[in-house]
Amino acid sequence: MGVNDRPAPTRAQIRRWRRYLADERAEAAVYRDLASRRTGEERAILLELAEAEGRHEEHWRTLLGEHVGYPRRGALRTRVLGWLARRFGGVFVLALAQRAEARSSYAADEDATSAMAADEQIHGEVVRSLATRGRSRMSGMFRAGVFGANDGLVSNLALVLGIGATGVSGQTVLFTGIAGLLAGALSMGAGEYVSVRSQRELLEASRPDPSTAEAIPHLDVDANELALVYRARGMNAEEAQAHAREVLSAPALRHAEHPESEFEEIGTGLSAAVSSFFFFASGALLPVLPWVFGLSGTTAVLVAAAVVGLALLLTGAVVGVLSGAPPLRRALRQLAIGYGAAAVTYVLGLAFGTTVA
Structure with missing residues (x-):
């Protein structure tokens, strides 16, 4: 049945088609914005994706006919994605675009063609591949930074809560937290340096001898x-x-036969060590802040737990987005792990303090 032979659309269909039309227009704009920040093959691929979204846009425009109405704005998440694409355009935005493509409902909508549903599925794989390129180019400094900050948050929260639960003075908790910050940051930096250097040496040993x-x-x-x-x-x-x-x-x-093969982009040992040191220190500082500002007792414990909880949710969500996993699930998992470790040490601190008393 051709478009002209279709029955008049219902009001629900018109609303849905207009929403699809707006979303396709917004998604095409996202890909064009991403393409404007790239060159070569990646730019060409993104422009092809924008063109494909334009074809989908035309499908809904044709179905709407005289009901097309004034141009509408796309969904909020698509507009936010467009804003990020115009200003940043990195792997983080590609990871978000990958998740956006995965949410397509065309497969279950009888008004969308099977080709459109297949397009959206393939688009998701294309964006996934582009995001994978970006993830592989991310240096060891980013990896060390994210996980260093998370380690600092969890380990120092557990430390100050465990010590605080024994009933010692606020000053003792503060100095203990600062000592934990410095010891952990130095340990993380040294460990990251050795790890990255060892990995680079292994890669070097695996390279073909050009001679x-x-x-x-x-x-x-x-x-x-x-x-x-x-x-x-x-x-x-x-x-x-x-x-x-x-x-x-x-x-x-x-x-x-033996080109100058590129190292896996893991960064240098020094950059990874410096990044790990400062990110661990920045994460480990947050649990200590309540005592820095003079709080003590239960109030300091609750404030520290709340501040670290927000930071854990943020780091978990960022890692989730970059890895293509549901950010909320990763954020909650990060929160549960951090709070679990802190709760164990807090209970042990309470028990130790009671025994000493």
Whole structure:
């Protein structure tokens, strides 16, 4: 049945189609804004996505016909996404766009075509791949920063609550918290430096030796030891022999055999250590703030728990968005882990304080 043969749309359909139209227009604008901050292949891909959203927009415009009305604004979350895309345009925005594509209801809407539903599903995978590129380019400094801050929040909250529950003075809790901040930050920085340096050294040891290419012209073509190299890299015997013959017969490939391979973007040991130190310190400072400002007793405990709880929710949500997981679920999980650790030490502190008394 063609568009002209369709029965007159109901008021509910008109409202829904207008909402779809506004959302498609807003999503196309998001992709264009993201494309404006990129170059090369990523820019081209994002512009293609915007064009596809434009086709979907035209579908709803055609169905609405004379009922199209004045242009409406897209959903609030799409407008917020557009604002972020215009001002930032990083992997965080791509991760949000990935989740937006996953929320499409076209598969369950009889007024949307099956091609449109399939488009939205594929769009989600395209954006996921673009976001994955961005995630892989994120240096070790970001990883160290996020997890350093989270460790600082949890460990120092547990420390000051555990010590505070024993009944010691507020000044003792304050100095204990500062000592925990410095000790933890230094430990995190040193550990991150060793971890990243070790990882870079392992990657360095796995890189092909570029001088090996100089031996290729002198190989015995019949024995073809080069094939063993490719078999060691995972090719089967036939594939290795074929590739080795190709390399031996094409001088240009000899130089391409061992390109200057890029390190996995894990950052440098120093940058990861510095980032980890300062982010751990910033996280560990929050639980101590109530005692810094002169609070004590139960009031200080409640304020510290509330401040750290908000920070845990924020870090959990950020990690959830960047990893493509539901941010609320990650935020609540982060909160539960942090509060769980703090509760254990607080109860132990209470028990220890009672025993001492």
